[in-house]
Amino acid sequence: MSGQQHNQTDLWPSAKERENVRQKKREALLFAAVTMFNEHGFAATSIEDVAASLHVTKPVIYRYLGSKDQVLLECVKRGMAQVQDAIQSARLTPGTGLDRLTLFLRCYAEISTYGFGRCVHRTSEHELSEESRVQFRDLKREIDQAMRQMIEDGVADGSIYAPDVRLTAFALAGSLNWIPRWYNADGTLTAAEVATGIVDTLIVGLKPRVSQ
Secondary structure, eight states: OHHHHHHHHHTSOOHHHHHHHHHHHHHHHHHHHHHHHHHHOSTTOOHHHHHHHTTOOHHHHHHHTOSHHHHHHHHHHHHHHHHHHHHHHHHTSOSOHHHHHHHHHHHHHHHTTSHHHHHHHHOOGGGSOHHHHHHHHHHHHHHHHHHHHHHHHHHHHTSOOOSOHHHHHHHHHHHHHTHHHHOOTTSSSOHHHHHHHHHHHHHHTTSOOOOO
């Protein structure tokens, strides 16, 4: 009898098991969405396209992720979270301000070549609703401020030459933000090689001038 009861219990997963399944489905849908946004662009991708790529119906997308705008915002937030993690990792790294900035920029560049990180740079503000646009700007502002702080730290310890911290941050971000537009994962260089090569080139201009 106890064996029969146990078998019947197995037919009904626990709340934790159901939530795990729900999260797995949500992640699969989100990954499918960000892949299509990156390949075809947000405007050219419909909720129907995302649903069809996983052989599910459109209501499934709405159930797990919400509207198309909510899906894009979640993708962008995931990418921004990866950048925030890179910031925290760099801050905890021993060395000079230039060492920490270099580490962060390499991570930032590599993150921008794939998945959610790439989606951040391929997303234009006008594609988001006004409410989502505000969140997008706030997240970008936090990252910009963190980058400026790293530059200021390097200037303070003498490892970075930057007469104008704000312009330096703009120049670095502008160079790296363009990578997702041209990087080809099937090309001859890996994401790590691209990140290292470009960042090392940029860093040369930040090293203190040596008096002749």
